[in-house]
Amino acid sequence: MKDYIIEIDGVEFSYEEVESREELALKGVDIKIEKGEFVVILGHNGSGKSTLAKLINGQHFPTKGDITINGMNTKDSKKIWDIRSTCGMVFQNPDNQIITTVVEEEVAFGPENLGVPQEELRARVDKCLEIVGMTEYKKHSPALLSGGQKQRIAIAGILAMNPECIVLDEPTAMLDPSGRKDIMDTIKFLNKEHNKTIIHITHYMEEAIDADRIIVMNSGEVVMEGTPREIFVQVDKMKELGLDVPQVTELAYLLNKNGFNVSKDVLSIDDMVNAI
Helix, strand or coil, X not given: CCCEEEEEEEEEECCCCCCCHXXXXXXXXXXXXXXXXXXXXXXXXXXXXXXXXXHHCCCCCCCEEEEEECCEXXXXXXXXXXXXXXXXXXXXXXXXXXXXXXXXXXXXXXXXHCCCCHHHHHHHHHHHHHHCCCHHHCCCCHHHCCHHHHHHHHHHHHHCCCCCEEEEECXXXXXXXXXXXXXXXXXXXXXXXXCCEEEEECCCHHHHCCCCEEEEEECCEEEEEECHHHHHCCHHHHHHCCCCCCHHHHXXXXXXXXXXXXXXXXXXXXXXXXXX
């Protein structure tokens, strides 16, 4: 029997009163996510992916349907802090999340407000800074850090609350390629080594290739779901949705269109080398 941490059943949502179903931000979304799973959600702007993240984190509540986090319904106001402690959220812009003037104080802020004892708090802060590779910056001001370093501090702050699941809403969108790689390495490390359930929302296709599962959204609905190979091999369908595929996958697609018999389910440079 599968152990689900998140169950999304028939969820509809609108930010304001609408006259037709077509105007809904989410339209009958059904998703189940297992504990320890690494799920990537793709979709162009306005597809509903960020709205879904906010509903999972209890920032908004479904207009119709239910979302349960470890059996807790997000509509239950008495459980909202338990829900947010179970599913921590990292936003696109770390400046919107960082509120203190010293890195270690920032990481301590969440668990301190949860009433974590001082001795345990110190241990948590040190451990989380170590996990994200920011120990040497613990006395620094977050304002003096790079975008990638700020994002790692934001992740450490969520980690310090010891969530089972981390929802990341386009955390690499404002970073350069080096910063994006650092954050993705951190995300994959948390999933593989610390068994954290990861829900990663992105528009960078290369960030999705190591996921256990990809969910593609369009106009508030789930339109595709499967492993990275199952999703990205459908190049024409992805392009119809206004989305790209990893560059090497597109190269394999173009080679096939031009008469070269190359495997289509190529996701990485190593895959391409083997295929050729």
